[in-house]
Amino acid sequence: xxxxxxxxxxxxxxxxxxxxxxxxxxxxxxxxxxxxxxxxxxxxxxxxxxxxxxxxxxxxxxxxxxxxxxxxxxxxxxxxxxxxxxxxxxxxxxxxxxxxxxxxxxx
Numbered sequence: 001x002x003x004x005x006x007x008x009x010x011x012x013x014x015x016x017x018x019x020x021x022x023x024x025x026x027x028x029x030x031x032x033x034x035x036x037x038x039x040x041x042x043x044x045x046x047x048x049x050x051x052x053x054x055x056x057x058x059x060x061x062x063x064x065x066x067x068x069x070x071x072x073x074x075x076x077x078x079x080x081x082x083x084x085x086x087x088x089x090x091x092x093x094x095x096x097x098x099x100x101x102x103x104x105x106x107x
Contacts, residue, residue, distance in 0.1 A: 017067040033085035036106040053107035
């Protein structure tokens with residue numbers, strides 16, 4: 001997927017890579033199984049900020065900002081076989097960072 005960056009919203013991370021925003025919709029049996037806590041732990045290990053939130057339709061919404069490299073690592077983990085529950089599909093979109101996030105929370 002192509003990443004578009006807004007010149008005035010892009011920031012550089014510690015590695016010199018631009019900071020981007022990931023919006024990921026996680027489908028499957030991902031509520032009530034510790035999925036948000038697990039996602040938070042992986043995101044913090046990768047130095048990302050954002051949140052994981054249960055949705056009324058059973059999906060989990062993951063919003064994260066960080067380097068493109070680390071966001072792709074998070075996506076690999078979300079699609080991997082070590083997640084709690086059962087992930088059927090992850091639909092992602094990349095965009096310019098909003099810069100309005102600190103830490104990583106479960107919502």
